[in-house]
Amino acid sequence: MKDNCLLSGIMLNLLTKPGELCNRHTVQQSTQLPMKVKLLFLMLILLIAVTVTSAKDVFYPVSEIAANLLTDANSVVRTSETTLEIFSKTKIRYSIKEVITIFNENGEGEGVLLIPYDSNSEVDIKVANFYDKEGNLIKKVKKSEVYDQTMFDGFSMYTDGRFKRITPQISTYPYTVEYECTIEQKGAIDFYNWMPCDAYNKSIVFASYKILDYEDEGIRIKPNKLVNTVKNGELVDGVKTYLWELENMEAMEHEPLAVSMVNFVPRVVVAPLNFEFYGTKGSMDSWKAFGDWVYSLIEDRNDLPEDRVQFLKELTASVDDPVEKIKLVYELLQKNTRYVSIQLGIGGFQPFPAQKVEEVGYGDCKALTNYMKSMLQSIGIESYYTLVKAGTNTGEIDVDFPSQNFNHVILTVPVESDTIFLECTSQFSPFGFQGSFTSERSALLIDKNNSRLIQTKNYGLNENTWKMKASILVNESGNAVVKDTVVFNGLQYEYIERDLRKTHEDIIEDAYKTSNIPGANYRTIAYENRPERIPSATRTRLLEVDRFATKMGDRMFVPVNSLNKHSSVPKKASDRKFPFKTRLSYQDEDCVTFVIPEGYEIEYLPEPVKIETEFGVYQSELKHSQNSIVYTRRNLKNRGVFPPEKYADYVEFTRKIVEADSQKMILKKK
Structure with a gap:
């Protein structure tokens, strides 16, 4: 619409001399123009009127979005303008304008307006409009339609917190939401930290954050290196002004094992130097x-x-x-x-x-x-x-x-x-x-x-442990009876902490829901809890597993690791952009004894495996002892943050572990 108005103004200026748009003499002179010029003038006026009329209800058509901002995008921020006005320590106002286009159900959350407030603040939603793909107005939300509810969640007994929410009920994509609102506070212990790209698969056409410090109250600011600083405390009309802008930021895809987004997106952290909050200083x-x-x-x-x-x-x-x-x-x-x-x-x-x-x-x-x-x-x-x-x-x-x-x-x-x-x-x-x-x-x-x-406390390799001893009796049909005992220590204790408070019936029911052992029939599961500073718990299970081994003719293929198997490899990413993080240091030690079924002998045992990297160490080995086979496994993982160029090495390390855990030994009828 701005372009149409500008076009109208340019055309009118071409038909009049400077300064004569409202001059009576000029109007009188215009009556003496030749008929052809008059007709041309009328045609131009009609063209302008049609153009303005046809465009007056069209806002933010999707066709205006650059192609590079559509790639991998569930949503596109068309404009996001936030202004923080600091009048004093006890009077603060935010003015916000957001226009976001939603492309699919994965982006729907970006179209929801949710504003928390309490007795220390007031919220005024001034504009809430929804538009279709072409930019036609679908709905103008009335103030009476804004959802306003307490934050009481069933757990908070005392709260004066409330929130205002608008959730678009639109099933046809893409659509665009437009919101304008103000939030006034009677003081604050913190200010809004600007991070316009706060989600994956979200691109940005334009975003800005302006701070107006009217009384020079003193604020502390820390922008990261990715931010474009337009104004940094300059006086504008006598007001200390800060302004940051971001344009044409493409959507980012989530990368496996990603560190927090705050480490690699444009961000400005803002905090008061001194504050007043509910009568305290x-x-x-x-x-x-x-x-x-x-x-x-x-x-x-x-x-x-x-x-x-x-x-x-x-x-x-x-x-x-x-x-x-x-x-x-x-x-x-x-x-x-x-x-x-x-x-x-x-x-x-x-x-x-x-x-x-x-x-x-x-x-x-x-x-x-x-x-x-x-x-x-x-x-x-x-x-x-x-x-x-x-x-x-x-x-x-x-x-x-x-x-x-x-x-x-x-x-x-x-x-x-x-x-x-x-x-x-x-x-x-x-x-x-x-x-x-x-x-x-x-x-x-x-x-x-x-x-x-x-x-706070750091839990390391020697504290976050899993130690398992198990026996597996395989019969001639390939079915098995499994008895295993696992001791969980440190942070690995958290995996079973909730089970310690469940009934035996619930434990068995949940075991079936989460089982990664095909054909397992759980008979008993029992726990012994030792709630120390480095907590420990022992789980003992008895289960029967149908078709534990695969029979083919005279041969039986027996999986070496079915009880603590690493089965997933992180997605490959040859062009990884950001660091990755392994979140837990731990070590697993397994010792499993297989009893060879009557009438069978060993035909093949996998070779020992040893993998050593900066990410951890893996070792596994099978040994024959009389009528049994003893499988030992040790898997150590190191916690850390690693540069993106090492991600391929980590994927390969994990792939080798999955490969080793997936091996089978072969038994043959005598």
């Missing part, structure tokens, strides 16, 4: 300064009733070992409390007082951690409230850029020669075991005037 000048603010939220919230203090002292009086005292109190916490999320006002950051948890018996990660801290304090053991970014693929916090990038709280308890980390929200976690949820990452330990970053 804080600073992010350093991790210590931010920690001081968090400390102010938990200070003086650790009082417990005198009878509870006396009970705790009596409970631990006869125990000399501090670790055992901590364990006793932790088990008490697990027995007497349960997790409930609290997201009410500053309650999203400030815990309930310990006495409140004592009264009601529940709390969120903040409240339960503070309660545990208070109980330990009552028996003379110092511990520290600790913020962490939890999850298995959330990306590390930027240790050089203090910001509120945490989503969970745990308790850090130093002892003489060690540090214990306690997950206070679980009624079942083994004492001192973090698991993959919070281990092996930076965390912010909150200490009065001395808050600092620390590293």
